[in-house]
Structures are given as structure tokens and as C-alpha cells.
Amino acid sequence: MASDSAAIAIRPSRPAPWRDPRLRGIVLQVLFIAVIAVLIAFFANNTIVNLRRQNIASGFGFMEREAAFGIGESLIPYSPADTYARAFLVGLTNTLYVSAIGIVLATVLGTIMGLARLSSNWLVAKLAAVYVETFRNIPLALQLLFWWGLLRQVAPGPRDAWRPLPGVFVSNRGILFPVPREDPAHLWMAIACVIGTALAYAVYRWARKRQEATGRQFPTGWAGLGLIVGLPLVVFLASGAPLSFDWPALRGFNFAGGSAVSPEFGALLIGLVVYTGTFIAEIVRADILAVSWGQSEAAMALGLRQGQRMQLVVLPQALRVIIPPMTSEYLSLTKNSSLAVIIGFPDLVSIANTTINQTGQAVEGIAMIMAVYLVISLLISLAMNLYNRAVALVER
Amino acid sequence: MTTGTLRRLAALGAIVFFGIAGAAEAGPTVDKVKQAGSVNCGVQTGVAGYAQPDSQGVYTGFNIDICKALAAALFGDPSKVKFTPLTAQQRFTALQSGEVDLLVNNTTWTLQRDTDLGFDFAPVIFFDGQGFMVAKKLGVKTAKELNGATVCVSPGTTTELNLADYFRANKMEFKPVVIEKIDELAAAFFSGRCDVYTTDASGLAAVRVGRASNPDDYIILPERISKEPLAPVVRQGDDQWKDVVSWVVYALMNAEEMGITQKNLDDMAKSEDPAVKRMLGSTPGMGKALGLDEKWAYNAVKAVGNYGEIFDKHLGLSSPLKLERGYNNLWTKGGLIYPMPIR
Numbered sequence: 001m002a003s004d005s006a007a008i009a010i011r012p013s014r015p016a017p018w019r020d021p022r023l024r025g026i027v028l029q030v031l032f033i034a035v036i037a038v039l040i041a042f043f044a045n046n047t048i049v050n051l052r053r054q055n056i057a058s059g060f061g062f063m064e065r066e067a068a069f070g071i072g073e074s075l076i077p078y079s080p081a082d083t084y085a086r087a088f089l090v091g092l093t094n095t096l097y098v099s100a101i102g103i104v105l106a107t108v109l110g111t112i113m114g115l116a117r118l119s120s121n122w123l124v125a126k127l128a129a130v131y132v133e134t135f136r137n138i139p140l141a142l143q144l145l146f147w148w149g150l151l152r153q154v155a156p157g158p159r160d161a162w163r164p165l166p167g168v169f170v171s172n173r174g175i176l177f178p179v180p181r182e183d184p185a186h187l188w189m190a191i192a193c194v195i196g197t198a199l200a201y202a203v204y205r206w207a208r209k210r211q212e213a214t215g216r217q218f219p220t221g222w223a224g225l226g227l228i229v230g231l232p233l234v235v236f237l238a239s240g241a242p243l244s245f246d247w248p249a250l251r252g253f254n255f256a257g258g259s260a261v262s263p264e265f266g267a268l269l270i271g272l273v274v275y276t277g278t279f280i281a282e283i284v285r286a287d288i289l290a291v292s293w294g295q296s297e298a299a300m301a302l303g304l305r306q307g308q309r310m311q312l313v314v315l316p317q318a319l320r321v322i323i324p325p326m327t328s329e330y331l332s333l334t335k336n337s338s339l340a341v342i343i344g345f346p347d348l349v350s351i352a353n354t355t356i357n358q359t360g361q362a363v364e365g366i367a368m369i370m371a372v373y374l375v376i377s378l379l380i381s382l383a384m385n386l387y388n389r390a391v392a393l394v395e396r
Numbered sequence: 397m398t399t400g401t402l403r404r405l406a407a408l409g410a411i412v413f414f415g416i417a418g419a420a421e422a423g424p425t426v427d428k429v430k431q432a433g434s435v436n437c438g439v440q441t442g443v444a445g446y447a448q449p450d451s452q453g454v455y456t457g458f459n460i461d462i463c464k465a466l467a468a469a470l471f472g473d474p475s476k477v478k479f480t481p482l483t484a485q486q487r488f489t490a491l492q493s494g495e496v497d498l499l500v501n502n503t504t505w506t507l508q509r510d511t512d513l514g515f516d517f518a519p520v521i522f523f524d525g526q527g528f529m530v531a532k533k534l535g536v537k538t539a540k541e542l543n544g545a546t547v548c549v550s551p552g553t554t555t556e557l558n559l560a561d562y563f564r565a566n567k568m569e570f571k572p573v574v575i576e577k578i579d580e581l582a583a584a585f586f587s588g589r590c591d592v593y594t595t596d597a598s599g600l601a602a603v604r605v606g607r608a609s610n611p612d613d614y615i616i617l618p619e620r621i622s623k624e625p626l627a628p629v630v631r632q633g634d635d636q637w638k639d640v641v642s643w644v645v646y647a648l649m650n651a652e653e654m655g656i657t658q659k660n661l662d663d664m665a666k667s668e669d670p671a672v673k674r675m676l677g678s679t680p681g682m683g684k685a686l687g688l689d690e691k692w693a694y695n696a697v698k699a700v701g702n703y704g705e706i707f708d709k710h711l712g713l714s715s716p717l718k719l720e721r722g723y724n725n726l727w728t729k730g731g732l733i734y735p736m737p738i739r
Contacts, residue, residue, distance in 0.1 A: 054492060055514035055632045069551075070560045070572040080560035145580075157588045172588050173546060252544040253534070253591045254571070263589065264573070344575035344584070350551070354574070357485050357552025360513035362492070366405065 047363060062359045063088070069354060071346045073262055084355050091351030092372060098265065098347065099334040099376075102272040106333060107326075109273055110280020117285050128281065136278035141339055143275055148267035148343040155263075158254055167247050169255060174262040176248035176255045185239040189232040196231035200224035264345035268337065276333045280326065287321040288314060319391050327384035331377050338373075348372060425497055425630070425637035426687060434476040437463035438496035441481040441578060443599060444606030445710045445717040446502060455479045458710040459500040462521060462628065462645065465696040466498075469644045469688060474699035483576050485552045488513055491629060498641055499629040502596065504554045509629070518628040518641040519649075521703075523723035523732050525620030526558050527597035529604060532615050534591060539619040543568040548581050548590035550574070555595050558622040582607045596624045598711065598719055605716045640686055647693035649735035650675060651702035653726055658701035665694065675738045682738055693738070703733065 017023055051058045063085040070080050074090045075097055116128035135143065152172050156162065161171035169176040180186070200223065207218035236243075248258030291314050299313040340347035349369060356365035429435050439447035439459050447457040460479065467477035480496050487503065490496050492514060502524075503509070505517045528547075530536045539562070549556050551574040563570045573590050575581040582603050585593040593603065597620060604611045628645065630638050651657075654672055656664045665676050673679040676694045683690035700706055704726075711719045725731025 053633075055511075056492060057512040057514075068560055069556045070563075070570060072572050072574065080564060149583075152584065152587050152589050253542075254544050254546060256544070341576060342580070344573050344580070346574070350574070353485050353576070354551045354556070357488060358508075358557070360488055360492075360509070362489050 051363065056360060058361065058363065060364055062355075062361055062364075065359075067355070067358075069358065071351065072344070073265065073346060084359070087351050087355065088348070088368065091346060091348035094346055095334075095337055095340075095348040095372075096376070098268055098272070098340070098345070099337050102269055102276070102333050102337065103330050105269070105273040106276040106280055106329070109277035110329075111284050113277060113281035114284025114288070117281065118288060132278045132281050135274050136282075140271060140275045140336055141342055144267055144271040144339055144343050147270045148263060151263040151267055158250060161250075161255075167245070167258070169248055169250075171255075172263060173254055174260045174266065176258050176260050178245040178247045178257075179259040181244045181246050183242045183244075185236065185242050188239065189235050192231040192235045193228060196227040196229075199231075200227040203227070262345075264340070264343050267343055268340050268345045268347075271339075272333055272336060275336070276329055279329050283322055283325045283329070284318075287318045287325075290321055291317045316391075320388075320393055323384060323388040323391065327381060327388075330380050330384065334376055334380065335373060425634050426640060429470060429497055429637075433471070434478050435463065435467050435470060435498070436478045436480055436496045437466070438480050438482045438487055438490055438499040438501055439463070440501045441483055442606075443502070443578065444602040445598070445715060445719075446602060447479070447481075448606070449481075456710070458522070458706055459502070461700040461706045461710070462500050462648075465648055465700045466641060466644050468695040468699035469647070469692040470640070472689060472691065472695045474695075483578070484550045485576050488515075491515065491631060494631075497630075497637070502599065502626045503629050504596075505625045505627045506554060510632075514632045515629050516632045516634075516638050518630065518638060519645050519735075520625040520627045520732075521645055522598065522626040524596040524598050524624035524626055526555055526594060526622040526624055527600050527620055528617045529585075529593045529600045529614050530591060530617065531588075532613050536617065539617045539621065540566065540568075542570070542592060544570070545591040546571045546573060546589070547592045547594055548573050548575070548585040549594050550578065550581060551576055553595070554622070554624065559594055562621045578603075596626070598717070601717045601719060636687065640688065643686055643738070644692070644696055646735040647675060647696055647738065648700075648703040648706065649726070649733055650738055651693070651697045652704040652733075653728065653735060656697055656702060657705060658697060661694065661698055671737075671739070 048058065064083055066080075067082055067084045067087040068080050069087070071078055071087065071090050073094065075093045076090060078086060078090045113128045113131055116124050117132065119125045119128070155170055155172045158169075158171045158173050161169040161173075161176075163169060167178040203218075203223050204220050207220045207223075211217055246257050246259075248255045248260070295313055295317065296309055299309040304312065337347055338349040341350045341353060344350070352365045352369050356362050359365075439455065439457075442448050443457070445457055447455055447459045449455050463477050463479065464474035468474040470476070480490065482490050482496070482499070482501065487499055487501060488509075491499050498518075500521075502522070505520065509515050510517060528539050528542065530542075536542065542563075547559060547570050549559055549572050556572070556574065559570070559572070570592075573581075573584060575584060582593070584590060585603075586608055593600065595603070597616060600616050604614050604616070608614055628641055630641055654664075654669070654675070656672065656676070661676075664672055665678060667673065667678075670679065674682055677683055677690035677692070680690045683692045686692065689695070701709070704721075707721065707724060708714060711717050712721070713719075721729075721731060723732045725733060727734040
């Protein structure tokens with residue numbers, strides 16, 4: 001009897017292996033990974049065998065070869081004598097450049113339009129609604145062709161370019177404007193600007209603490225502006241105001257000197273910003289409405305002005321809900337930038353396509369495009385998730 | 397995603413997931429084509445004189461007739477051919493993946509395409525050279541004056557590479573504007589976005605005729621900066637198919653050499669000339685050697701005429717393109733067209 005009951009007591013702690021949920025879980029997961037690994041190995045092998053059977057070259061050796069084709073616009077120095085790897089890098093920087101500017105501008109435009117749709121002014125609200133409903137519902141590819149055609153057709157040729165301001169030329173080659181020539185003082189101005197920004201943040205912290213303690217307010221905005229703009233200005237004047245411009249001028253066929261925004265870049269940027277702006281406007285509008293009206297009423301009861309109500313009560317709560325859908329918009333803007341190929345802006349996809357065609361190595365080229373977009377998207381996602389964690393509701 | 401990228405992804409899927417029709421064993425393309433009952437010919441999306449769809453979507457042109465001749469030789473019926481329009485960027489993946497059976501789309505024969513890309517070339521059907529087209533009002537007389545120009549060029553072509561080479565060699569600067577679709581590229585040039593449009597000289601003539609609102613406003617500069625031997629392309633390692641394509645092309649050229657035309661074909665079939673009898677199948681043997689009907693060459697010429705007739709109809713002085721025969725004349729008349737003997 002005694003030995004029997006002991007056996008019963010021990011049994012649950014040593015079940016048969018197939019009854020142990022932990023062990024079973026591990027085995028299943030190992031099996032699952034093994035199946036995936038076998039599948040990947042099978043497809044990789046299949047690819048290699050197929051390529052070899054068709055006598056198609058494979059491997060990434062081509063990246064070190066001379067690219068030998070020209071690229072229209074580049075942020076980094078590039079010539080046809082550079083390698084395919086360099087050409088890829090040019091495409092990547094162009095993609096990142098247009099996406100980064102696009103994300104900032106789309107956020108600004110979207111927020112303004114989202115707030116405008118909530119405006120009590122009938123005209124403003126309706127105009128914003130028309131903007132959203134129009135541009136949200138037309139395919140982006142068509143919009144890009146439209147903007148590009150507009151920029152190309154409306155502006156005159158370079159020899160009779162418009163000159164809206166002295167030194168600024170608008171033609172079908174793009175918008176040309178003068179840029180300051182580089183000077184050692186400019187570096188110091190940049191450093192002064194960084195220091196000014198840090199000081200402005202310190203002043204803001206101090207002013208807030210003081211206000212919490214004493215209730216006295218401090219003109220943080222003006223002080224910040226003075227620090228951020230004033231400090232570089234002081235440096236500029238102290239170093240003898242060294243400023244000379246690189247003016248664009250018509251030489252031969254095209255403009256030389258200055259800096260340019262090409263019609264392709266312009267059309268892509270406008271298209272991405274206007275299109276993505278509509279979605280952001282709707283997100284902003286929806287999430288402001290999601291903050292219950294009682295919050296605004298409570299703020300009014302405390303005697304806050306309308307601006308303060310928005311800034312101190314409504315927006316901080318709305319932001320929490322805004323961030324996740326906003327992340328999606330940023331991701332799609334970045335990926336949509338690959339539509340650049342339609343209008344000939346040399347983004348990553350455009351350059352990868354050319355590379356694939358010149359080398360015939362489609363598998364490698366497509367794999368690189370996929371890998372790059374995956375990495376960019378994951379990085380944006382990561383950054384936004386970190387920010388989300390910072391503003392998320394902390395339950396106490 | 398553009399159609400080009402989509403097509404490439406689809407082709408990539410085919411390479412990764414499935415074995416591909418074509419390649420290793422002898423003659424699978426011929427079998428595949430015979431089973432399908434039609435040839436699938438990769439052509440351009442729209443280039444006047446070479447491959448241009450009309451308002452009903454019916455293709456006509458020089459390259460189209462080469463494909464029809466092939467269909468006639470294979471099936472005795474020139475209508476048993478499907479045309480797949482491909483941009484410069486789509487064409488190679490489409491051929492590699494087996495989506496089309498051959499390309500007849502002004503592809504330049506180069507070493508890298510012959511080796512790295514896994515292709516083989518049939519005989520050259522058009523000897524061309526790259527040129528530059530500019531608006532007359534710019535007052536440019538030679539390509540050496542093009543320093544600083546903005547140039548419209550199709551991406552993924554030999555043209556794009558020759559362009560960069562030429563400007564490098566002459567220490568000049570240029571800005572390329574590259575757009576995949578010929579429509580958009582030509583629109584960009586004619587709206588003044590580019591100073592220069594560059595492609596093969598014959599292509600320039602085609603674009604000028606087909607797309608300029610007033611063709612006389614544009615001139616083609618005298619320089620030819622490259623050799624562009626344009627030839628049909630097939631997959632490497634399929635010798636029987638390459639033989640069929642090559643000998644159909646040679647048959648069209650031989651027909652011109654022998655004075656066989658679409659009109660006098662039936663009279664010539666009764667000729668006592670042994671070479672003519674061999675080619676037109678009155679003396680059997682040639683068709684069998686190729687694995688085709690003995691009437692293969694007869695049918696090809698009957699469908700579209702001989703090489704010279706095709707040239708004159710679509711590209712020659714009586715066509716809108718008004719191209720001289722030049723290098724594309726028979727070797728007996730000072731050109732480079734030298735068909736191998738059919739015997």
C-alpha cells in the first residue's frame with residue numbers, strides 16, 4: 001500500500017516524453033525549423049542548378065566590376081569608372097534622401113490638413129476634405145506622371161528660363177539656385193548651432209521646473225530662437241561675414257554652378273508628400289477625435305486657452321494613438337519611392353534594374369533590393385517603436 | 397511596382413521554384429513550340445518600322461516579319477506566332493525564364509550577353525551604329541559639341557554604356573535621363589527635358605518619324621559612336637532551335653541573293669537551278685536536316701518575301717523611315733549581308 005501511493009505521487013513529475021508539454025514544444029519547434037531550413041536549402045540549390053544549367057553567371061563578383069553607365073543625380077561623387085557597388089550606393093543614398101525629406105514634409109502637410117479638416121471654418125474644412133479625397137483616391141503612379149509632365153511641360157527650356165529671383169532659374173531642367181561657397185567659418189557656425197540647441201533645451205528644462213515650482217512663466221520660445229539662430233550669427237559676424245555664392249549660369253546647353261532640384265526629384269517628392277499627406281491627415285484627424293470631448297471640457301474648466309488645450313491636453317493623448325499607424329505610413333512612403341523608375345529618378349530600384357540588365361544577374365540584384373528595403377523598413381519600424389514606447393501610457 | 401519589376405519577379409520565381417523549359421537537352425524549344433502550336437517572339441513595345449502595333453493591336457515591322465517567316469517555316473502558316481512586347485529591361489529575364497522562345501528586338505550581339513547571360517545569337521539581321529539626335533534650333537553640328545548636354549537614354553542597353561564611354565573618351569560631361577518606357581523617354585526628349593536622344597541610328601530615325609510632331613525639327617548627328625550588330629537571341633545550349641532560327645534568316649537572305657521574291661516564288665520553284673531547287677524543297681533533304689518540312693524556306697519567303705523585300709517595305713527608301721541599305725546590302729552589292737550556303 002505505502003509503496004503504491006509513493007509510486008502515484010512520483011508519476012506526475014516524470015510523464016512519458018510525448019506527454020511532456022515542454023519537451024513536446026521543443027521537439028516541434030526544432031522540427032519546424034528543420035523543415036524551413038530544408039526548404040530554403042532546396043530552393044537555393046534549385047536556383048543554383050537552374051542558373052548553371054542555363055549557363056547564367058551567378059555570385060556577387062560583378063559588384064567589383066566597373067559599372068560604365070552614367071547616373072543623372074548623385075549625392076556622392078560618382079563617375080562611370082566607378083564600380084557597380086558604388087552605383088548601388090548612389091541609388092541607396094538617393095532613395096534614403098527622397099524618403100527622409102518626404103517623411104518630414106508629409107508629416108507637416110498631413111498634420112496641417114488633418115487639423116484643417118477639424119477647423120470650425122467651413123471653407124478651410126471643406127478645402128482640406130477635397131484635398132484628402134482627391135489625392136488619396138488617385139493611384140500614386142499616375143500622380144507621379146502628372147507632376148513630372150507638369151514640371152516638364154510648363155517650364156521653358158534652359159535658354160529662356162524664368163528668373164523669379166535674381167540667381168534663381170526655373171526651367172524644364174529643374175530649379176537652379178545659388179549655394180554659399182564653403183568656408184571654414186561655416187563649420188564653426190554649425191557647431192555654434194548645435195551648442196545653441198543644447199542650451200535652448202537646458203533653458204526649457206529650467207523654465208519648466210521653475211514654472212512647476214513657482215508658477216512664473218518664461219518666454220522659452222524666444223530665448224530658444226535667440227540661442228539657436230543667434231549664436232551661429234554671432235560666429236558668422238565675428239569671423240568677418242565670409243559669404244560668397246556659387247551662382248548658376250547658363251553655359252552651353254545647361255546651367256553650371258549652383259545647386260539644382262531636377263524635375264524627376266521634384267515630381268517624386270511632390271507626389272510622395274501629397275499622396276502620403278492625405279493618409280497622415282486622416283490619421284491625425286481620427287486620433288484627435290479619439291480623445292474624448294470631456295478632456296477638452298475639463299481643460300476649459302481649468303481656464304486653458306484653445307492653443308494650450310490642444311498642446312497640453314489633447315495632443316499628448318492623441319500622439320499615443322497616432323504613432324503606430326504613422327509608422328505604417330512612413331514605411332509605405334519609403335517603399336513607394338521605388339516608383340521613381342517610372343519617371344527616371346535614379347533611386348535604388350532604377351539603378352539595380354540597370355545593373356541586372358547589364359550583368360544579367362537578376363537573382364542577386366533582386367535579392368539585394370529586397371534586403372535593402374527590408375533593412376530600411378525594419379530600422380524605421382524600430383525607431384518608431386522606441387518613440388512609441390517613450391510616449392505610451394505608463395500605468396501607475 | 398512597374399511591370400518591368402513585376403515581370404522580373406515572376407521570372408525570378410520561375411528560376412527559384414521550378415525547373416525551366418529549355419536549356420540542357422537537345423531541341424526542347426523546337427518541341428515546345430511545335431506542341432504549343434505557335435512561336436512566342438519577344439519584340440519591342442513600339443518602334444516604328446521594326447515592331448509597331450496599330451490601333452487594333454496588330455503588329456507590323458521588320459522584326460515582326462522575321463518572326464512570321466520563322467512561324468511559316470515551322471508551321472507553314474505565318475499567323476502561328478505570338479508577339480510579347482518587352483522593354484529593354486524586361487527582355488533578357490523573359491528569355492532566360494522561357495516566357496518567350498526568342499528575341500527579335502534589335503538586341504546588340506556582345507560578348508557578355510553571349511556568355512554571362514547564357515544566350516546565343518542567330519545571324520545579324522541589321523548592322524547598325526549608335527547616333528545622337530538633337531533639335532535643329534540648338535545649332536549643334538557634331539557630337540563633339542555636346543559637352544554638358546542632358547541625354548535621354550534607355551536603361552540597361554549597350555547604348556547607355558557606349559554613351560558613357562564616348563563622353564569619357566572625349567573628356568566631356570553629360571547628364572543622363574533614363575526611363576524604361578520608350579513612350580515616356582521620347583516624350584521627355586520632345587518636350588525639351590533632354591538636349592540629346594541617343595540610340596541606334598535606325599532607332600533614332602524610327603523615333604523621329606513615329607513620335608516627333610514635326611520630324612524636320614530634329615537632326616541626327618553624323619557620328620556613329622559604336623558598332624551595333626542586331627541579331628535574334630536564343631537561349632544557349634539549345635543548338636537545334638538556334639539552327640532553325642539561323643537558317644530561316646539565311647534562307648531569307650539567300651532568296652534575295654538568288655533573286656527569289658514573294659511574287660516570282662512559284663515560278664522559281666519550277667526552276668532547274670540546283671541551288672534554288674535545294675532551298676525551295678524541290679530537291680528534298682534540307683528540311684529533313686533541320687527537322688522541318690521540306691517547304692520551310694518556300695513558306696518563309698511566301699509569307700514575307702526575301703530579306704531585301706522586308707527591308708524595303710519597313711525601313712527602306714519607300715518607307716517613312718527612309719533608311720539606305722548601306723551595310724545591310726548583300727555582300728555582292730558592297731554590303732555585309734553574307735548568307736551561308738544552303739546545301
